[in-house]
Amino acid sequence: MKYVIIGGDAAGMSAAMQIVRNSEGNEIVTFEKGETYSYGQCGLPYVVSGDVESSDDLIARTPETFQEKYGIKTNTLHEVTEVDCNKKVVKGKDLRSGGTFEESYDRLLVASGASPVCPPWEGLELDGIFSLKTIPDVHEILDYMQKDVQKVSIIGGGYIGLEMAESFAAVGKEVKMIERGEQLAKIFDEDMADLIHEEAYKQNVSIAFGESVEGFKGEEGKVSCVVTDHSEHEADLVLVAVGVTPNTKFLEGTGVYTTLKGAINVNAYMETNIKDIYAAGDCATQFHRIKQKEDFIPLGTHANKQGAIAGMNMVDIPTTFKGIVGTSIIKFFDLTLGRTGLSEKEADSLKIPHKSVKINSTHAAGYYSKEGKMTLKILYHAKTNRILGGQIIGREGVDKRIDVLSTALYHSMEMNDLLDLDLSYAPPYNSVWDPLQQAAKKAK
Secondary structure, eight states: OEEEEEOOSHHHHHHHHHHHHHOSSOEEEEEOSSSOOSBOGGGHHHHHHTSSSOGGGGBSSOHHHHHHHHOOEEETTEEEEEEETTTTEEEEEETTTSOEEEEEOSEEEEOOOEEEOOOOOBTTTSBTEEOOSSHHHHHHHHHHTTTTOOEEEEEOOSHHHHHHHHHHHHTTOEEEEEESSSOSOTTSOHHHHHHHHHHHHHTTOEEEESOOEEEEEEETTEEEEEEESSOEEEOSEEEEOSOEEESOGGGTTSOOOBOTTSOBOOOTTSBOSSTTEEEOGGGBOEEETTTTEEEOOOOHHHHHHHHHHHHHHHTTOOOOOOOBOOOEEEEETTEEEEEEEOOHHHHHHTTOOEEEEEEEEESSOTTTOSSOEEEEEEEEETTTOBEEEEEEEESSSHHHHHHHHHHHHHTTOBHHHHHTOOOOOOTTTOOSSOHHHHHHHHOO
8 A cells, every 4th residue: 555645744744653553564655845854833932032942852753764764755845736636646846856746646645734824915025024834934033033133023913923922022022013903812702811911011012903914114125114004113023923824725626625714624534525535734624522513723732633543544443533622722921821612702603602700710729829820711501501611821720720621621511510520639739629610619
C-alpha cells in the first residue's frame, strides 16, 4: 500500500507515525511546502519574547529523522497544486528547482494546514509588515526587530495577537493593538473580556477599538503608519493577526466537500466524501460535541488527535474522533485566560435557552493566599441545567479548573454534578469547595 500525505506538520506526521507503528511493508511519501517538519507552531511567540531560546527547540523531529529512522519519504519545498482523484495522483511544484512532480497514491491524507489571512490592503508590499505562522516568519520578525524598531502595531485581538502583544512588550517595544470590533478575544463574553482589556492597559499596551484598517504608509520602502477609517497609527513594525484560512484551494474541481470557509468536511473516521482521501488538522472540520455539528477551530491539540486517528483508519484500524468541546487557554501577561464550551453569543446563535453564574474566587484557600484571584463564569441550559460552557480568568489555577470543566462538558454533566466531584484539596491549592463548586451552588 502506498500512502501519500500532504503536509509535514502536526496532523500529517502524527498520521505517518501511526501508519509506521501499525503496519508493515508500506510506502509513505510526504510533501511539505516549507522547509521544516513537525514543529510546535504554538511556541513561535515565545521565541520572539526570548522565553524559548531558539526556534530549533520547537522542532520535534527533522525530515532526516523521519526518513532515516522511520522510512518515511520526506520532500521539503514541495507544494501540491492538484489532486486527480480518478487517477489517484497528486501533482505540484518543486519550489527548490522550479520543476514539477507527480506522485501516485493508494490512500491520500490532506493535512495541508492553514495560512494567515491578509486582506489586500494598500501598502501591503512595504517592509516591516508580517504575519506569524512558520519558523521562517519568526526569523524574519527577529531580523527586522534589529532595525531600530520601537513602535509595534498588532492588527487583530485573537490568540496570536494577544500572545504577540505580550512578547513584543517583553522585549521593550511600545505595543498598540488595533481591533475593528469592541473587544479583544472574541471567544470570551464581553464582561470577561473587560478583564483582558484591564490587563492590557496595566501592561502599557494601548488598544484602538472600532477601527478598520484601510492600508499602510511608509518611508523609504518601510512601513511607518497604519491607516484606519478613523485614524493613523505610527508603527515601525506591523503584525497582521486577523485569522487563518484552510490551505485547500488545490482541491478545487476534485469534488471533495468543503465548508464555505474552505475547511474539508470529514466524518468521525477522518474520511472525506471521496474514497481513499482523508483529511485532518487545520484544513479540516471538527465535530463540536456541544453544538452537535461540524465546526472549524484550528488548534494544535485537534490537529495531533485528528492526524493520529486518520493514520489508524488509513491502515484499516477503525478509530473515531470523538469531537471537541471548544477548550483553549492563553497566557496574557500576568493572567491566564481559559474557556471551554459555548459563549453566550454562541448559545444565542444556536437558540439555546441559557443562564449563567459568575463569581470571584481564589485558586487557594482564602486564608492562605489572597493573591490568586480568579473570575469564573459558567453557562448552563435554562431548562435542563446541563453545563454549556465556561470561562475563567485569573493569575493561578485557571488551567486546572478549565480542564475539569472541559471534562464535565465532554460527559454532558449538569451543574449539580459539579458538587459531587471529588476534587483535590489542600490550602495552598484550593478551598474546601472548589471555585467550580462554589459557582454551582449559586446557580439558580
